[in-house]
Amino acid sequence: MNTVNNTGEKSLVDNPGAYTLIDGKLISEQIKKEIAAEVESMIANGLKRPHLAVIIVGHDGGSESYVAGKVKDCADCGFTSTLIRFEDDVTEDVLLAEVDKFNRDEDVDGFIVQLPLPKHISEEKVIEAIDYRKDVDGFHPVNVGRMSIGLPCFVSATPSGIIELLRRYKIETEGKNCVVIGRSNIVGKPVATLMMQKGYPGDATVTVCHSRTKNLKELCLQADIIIAALGQPEFLKADMVKSGAVIIDVGTTRVPSTLTKSGFKLKGDVAFDEVAPKASFITPVPGGVGLMTRIALMKNTLLAAKKEIYSV
């Protein structure tokens, strides 16, 4: 492989393709075991099992499989889980009443309302109705705001999963140039905030790029760490990446496939085959950030049960 290095740094030509695959499956299984062990020790100490409740509205295919995954993860971690299902035509008032019920239910440590919701229901209103102390999805403005300020809070799943991967692989972040592609409320903006905060993992110089960015390639070529979260399959190509960069792929676009039972497969935002040989570390899709996202919800539920973020 004859990579051309754009930055004048030592080329990887001598050792082509010597990247480390960041194994989200391995790490998430490991964390799951850590959580399960902690739950068993809580039970042994006479405490109750952490309890996550999930509200799902309608039968969206993606939501169904995410929720099924969450219920399974609860079982694996030793949590109690409750699944409440409403049909598509549920009224906002009925949904808000259910939210209120979980807010007041002392046995429920945390709960989420699976998004998206049908158009006649305000997601904003529902999210803000959740007691922020039980908002294990980390979407309530109080949690978003506290994260921004650097106070203890429930961090939302994807940013939390990314940070945990960097931590477990001991990837250096201090003073590194980190380019985040995408400015969404659930990935781009929060992960940028976390990467720039004081301490490890953090202290990075963070650039947020998006659809209006004019010199994306140039910026990516300067990046030590690229977090691709724009939702365009195989957007990031080899010629946009400098040798030795750390590549975090947040994309999970479903594309049709005749090779899988489900009829689709997941594609990341990174052209893996060509980018990987230039990278020092890289996440695969599937098997990377996605699985970490699932485990982040379990971590938040455990924190809620232990009242580690909000003591009351």
Added chain:
Amino acid sequence: MNTVNNTGEKSLVDNPGAYTLIDGKLISEQIKKEIAAEVESMIANGLKRPHLAVIIVGHDGGSESYVAGKVKDCADCGFTSTLIRFEDDVTEDVLLAEVDKFNRDEDVDGFIVQLPLPKHISEEKVIEAIDYRKDVDGFHPVNVGRMSIGLPCFVSATPSGIIELLRRYKIETEGKNCVVIGRSNIVGKPVATLMMQKGYPGDATVTVCHSRTKNLKELCLQADIIIAALGQPEFLKADMVKSGAVIIDVGTTRVPSTLTKSGFKLKGDVAFDEVAPKASFITPVPGGVGLMTRIALMKNTLLAAKKEIYSV
């Protein structure tokens, strides 16, 4: 003046020093008049005057003069103002009781607790005790979080003032490279969020630099807009700025001076005399962002009185 252009763009050599001074005094006077006119029309329509309350603890010199400025601004805008003063030894409980009183006082549209507070009082606790619907400083996590998500909220004073200056001077931001120097909770982080949000002023490609950034000069030289908010007098020099850049100076460090009655003068983070000739637009210190910061509080109080952010 023989400026050397680092970016290959048209040099300013033909027209040295032809920058536009961003006049915070002029703009803030103009906005004050707009607000006063709106208040008079509210009164004419039988509505009550907007009412800002300010709580000050102790006798910190900076706080005293800020608070005096706020009371004067209220008078200029036609607002009612209430100033409550506590001594340094006030207990947290007494202060929280006062906060609670203002939360429940229907005549008070918005109020602030002047920071910093004495060490025995938790600023976090006091800020979170303020009803976010009256938090015209925009420091409550709900307002910080809503700003981050892009929902209507009280934006804190300095970021709000900077954005307003860009708007009034019709400075292009879309796709521009904006470097923010400093990652504080009250300036760096929120102004970065606003500059990257969708719409105008916004849609910029934003890089946040800070004490751990290794290649600050290089990044600044690529910037179309630099927002200097690190609090180091005359930190930003001419050789860190490309020709034609927009320079926003947030610094207001008090340095001793024998030339003023007060014994000090304000210094910005920008070496104005050498940077200005390379800039297209630049804010002076004093007379730039600082005055806009004052007016932002008045704008938030007006919004609170009109219940434009939170209707209940």
